[in-house]
Amino acid sequence: MEHWQLLMKTALLGTGKQALPAMTARDELETALAAIRQDAANDREDVLLKTGAVLLNYRQAGITTLPADNLSAATAAPETRPYCSPEAVASLQEAMDLGSNALTKHWLELCADAGYLLPPALLPLLMDKATGSKQLRAPLMKCCGNRGFWLAQLNPDWAILLPGHGVEISADAWETGTLPQRCEALTRKRSEDPEAALTMLMETWKQENAATRAALLECLQTELSPNDIPWLQQLTADKSLKVKEKAWELLRQLPQSEIVQSYQQLVAAAINNIDGAIIITELQLPLPANIYQSGIDKLPPSALHMSDETYQLQQLVAQVPCSFLSKHLDLPPAACVQQLAAAGMEAAMLKAAIHFKETDWIEHILEQSHTFYPEVFHLASPAKLEAYAMRFAEKEGSAVILRMGAGTTPWGLAITQQIFRFIAMHPYSYNRNYFLELAHLLPVEILHIDEKRYFGDILYNQQAWKSLKEKLFELIACKAAMQQQFTQR
Amino acid sequence: MAREARVNDGIGELLRWMKDMLRNGIIHLPEKNQAYWENTIRRLIDAQAPGLAGMVRNIQDIAYFREGWQEVFLQQLLKLYIVIQGYQHLEALPAPLQQDVRQLCGFTVNQEQLKSFQGITDTWMVLGKQASEQDKLVTERYWLYGVNSGRSALILQFYARHFSGAGFSLQPGTAVHGELVYFPSAQPLRALLKTCQLTHTPLRFRGMESWEEVLEHQSMLCSQLPVYPEQLYTIASLQLVQYRQQWYLMDRQRRLMAVKPGAPKLWKLLAITGGQAMPMAVVGAGRDYEPIGVWPDAHYQAL
Known part of the structure; x- marks a missing residue:
């Protein structure tokens, strides 16, 4: 509306500079505007305000809607599943x-x-x-x-x-993308077709700088296989230290690689089963140069209570599959673990089992171990880990809670009772907020267990525990209610 | 009478301030400091015209950094001017409109006296609740719609946070049976509930067919009450759509009305409707409206 624009322009500049120009209109609006104009008592500001008041009401009385033309409104597809209760x-x-x-x-x-x-x-x-x-x-x-x-x-x-958001890799990301995008593209290709991904990397290798090479090499971790060995072996002679280290790291994960075979030979020479007894022969030091190049270290001068031979042997044991040891020593896993643990090799074997993802061996080691290894949590079956955790719940309670809390499997009743015992003894270290993000792991059955069953008659910090228990049980009751809602139906 | 005189004096001073502003041009307003506005607001409060002070505060609160502030400013300034003129010519106005002008200036209505009047007994659907807070003063606005009377009503509640609690609470999406009295007005909307009892009456849709009816009502409204507040409308079929990167509500006749900028819960509305047209309750005036609830089926869902 021209009148309104004129009014606004005059207001912006100020009536001190210019009076509102005369406006003409039709019908009753004209009569009203003329009356304002003709009233000599009105100064410039009065004219603007009065004209504006009339125009404001004129405009608001005649508001119209917009036509939608060919607008097509987006709608959601109908649902095929029912809504929850x-x-x-x-x-x-x-x-x-x-x-x-x-x-x-x-x-x-x-x-x-x-x-x-x-x-x-x-x-x-x-x-x-x-x-x-x-x-x-x-x-x-x-x-x-x-x-x-x-x-x-x-x-x-x-x-x-939306699924796939942020991992949208365009077709040319590998050639023109940033380093993270190229890594993403290579990792995806590696998951789909490991051989093709390797070829893709080999083709551009010469054009890459050292830092990029190391980052791209890391992507081969996905679907790592013996087919990668020849090329990785070549890379152990690369000029860049980072690339060399990464290549050795990958090779050490492949039992078929030359380096792991060399480790096995050294271990086989040093550890033997003679008439049912494990005999450890000292390594002949120094070891071949490639062994040190591959990442085996010599004893640091600061180390005490250990010989260089033992130190290096433990590292070698940690780099060979436990199944190899079992076969070489001709011992079943349980006996193998028992005897090597007695020989001071338990931690090294556990490292090897984790390194080569030998879950059975992790479980065998944990069954017999008297040492608490926080790093193994959730690498073995929940039942085995829980049994292991039970043995340490009293002494290593806070670490057990921390590690169990990082898992995804609901806790069993027995370990929960043990943990509650620990909390009751340390009520000021734990509060409701601590358990907010662990609540889904707590078993609902605990709601119906008389706490005397796990506390016995010992009274810990009763008041503090009672207050914490009330809040904990509120969380567990909420979990119980949701489970009931979905299992009932 | 002393108060009326003080208000008159305050209005005289306000008018001089407004004219001075227009003489110098409003182009420099975005650069004005707080004191420019606060002095006028304080003087109006001293003159016992808190309603006018509130209108000046609304002008102060305009987002002067946004494009188009001039339009918003001019509209609000002119509404203030209309109220001033109304007060200065109070005797010439019809009695109900006089009440509106007095209330806009800040004169209160004796609520106890109001309660002694006979009201409208009906089942009132609580279609929405809007809450805002300024300087720890909480304002709750309940939008009601009479099942039998077909009339809408606005119940206001004020309380100071941390000092006093809400006197009553109505749950949007429920219905109450009770007697309601409107504040005196040329177009009554604000009301108070004399009696109120929760009922289990289902909230069935009843209302207008299209924006055309809403606009007809608004035209009638501004002929009676040029400075009118936001209204509640229930419209048979509205669809939330995006057009030229802005949200609109489209009716059955495929006519578009803008959604109030910054309206909350639009995504909730989209979630409930899935983009389909549905009967809807909206609150607003003029060119933009805010959805407050929807009937996805026979049952009302407040946003």
Whole structure:
């Protein structure tokens, strides 16, 4: 509307500079505007204000809508699964009110597993939560239905929730991308076709600088196989120290590689089973040069209570598969572990078992060990680890809680009771917030167990424990409620 | 009468300030410091015209760094001017409109006296609640719609955070049965509940067909009450759509009305509707509206 623009322009510049020019209109508006203009009592500002007041009302009385023309509105695809019950929603709400992302995630997993969908009204809240909490993303997208995917496509803030977001690698990323993009492209290719990925890397190798070479080489960790050995072997002679170290690191993971074979020969020469007894012969030092080049160290001058021969032998044992030792010594795993542990090789064997991912051997070692190894948690089966953890729950309680809490398998009743005993003795070191993100691991059965069964008659810091227990049980009760909602239906 | 005189004096001073501003040009307003506005606000409060002081504060709070502030400013300044003129010509106005002008200036209505009047007994659907806070003063706005009367009402509640709690609480998405009295006005909207009892009446849709009806109502409204507050409308079929990178509500006749900038819970609305057209409750005035609830099926869902 021209009148309004004129009014605004005059107001912007000021009536001191220029009076509002005369405006003409039709019908009653003209009558009103003329009356204002003709009233001699009005100064310039009065004219502007009065004209503006009339125009404002004239405009607001005649507001119109916009035509939608050919606008086509986007709509979500219909759902094929049912929504969960209001009772189930209430348990989710409680988990969120308690502030537990772990329980929220647990709820989402239960909902998806039971084949239900999250009611749409809750999606924005959960999607906002999931953008800030990575652990919620995958479970949320499993029960958000078509509506959730549709929303995530519409809202740029939620695009991060879409599967594959951020790993979109364009076809030419390998040639023109940044180093992280190239690594991503190589890793993806490696997962799909390890041989082709190796060829891809070999083709561009000469053009890469040392830092890039080391970073790209790291990607071969994915689907590492004996086929990689010849090329990796060549790289051990590379000019760059970083590249050499990385190549040796990869080769040391392959039992078929020359270097692991050399380690095995040295170990076989040093450790033998003679008439059922393990005999350790001292290594002939120095070892061949390539052994040191591959990463085996000599005893540092500061080391005490250990000979250089033992030190180097322990490193060699840590670099050969446990299954090799068993075969070489002609001993079943349990006996092999027992005898080598007695010979001071337990830690080295455990390192080897972790290195070559020999889960059975990890379990054999843990069954017999009297040492607490925090690094093995979740490398063996939950039952074995729990049995192992039980033995240390009293002495190493805080480490046990920390490691068990990092797992994904719910705790058994026995270990939970042990842990509660430990907490009751140290109530000021643990609070409700500590357990907020562990709540999904706590077994609901503990709600029905008389605490005397695990505390006996010993009274620890009763008041502090009672207060903590109340809060802990609130979390566990919430978990129990959500499980009930999804198993009942 | 002393108060009326003080308000008149305050208005005289406000008018001089406004004219001075226009004489110098509003182009320099974004550079004005806080004292420029605060002095006028304080003087209006001293003149016992808190309503006008609030209108000046709203002008002060305009986002002067945003493009288009001039339009918003001019509209608000002119509304303030209309109220001033109304007060200065109070005797010439119809009695109900006089009440509106007095309330806009900041004169309060005796609520105890109001309660003695007979109200409208109905089942009132609580369609929405909006809460805001300024200087620890919480303002709650409840939007009600009468099932039988078809009338809308706005219930306001004020309380100081940390000092006093809310006197009552109505849950959006529920219905209450009770007697409601409107504040005196040329177009009554603000009301208070004399009696109120929660009922389990389902919140069925009842309302207008299209934006055309809303605009007809608004035209009628500004002929009676040029400075009118936001209104509640229930419209049979609205669809939230994006058009030229802005959100609009499209009715059955494929006419678009803008969504109020910064309206919250649009994503919740999209989540519930999945982009489909549905009966909707909106609050607003003029050119933009804020959705406050929707009927995805027979049951109302407040946002």
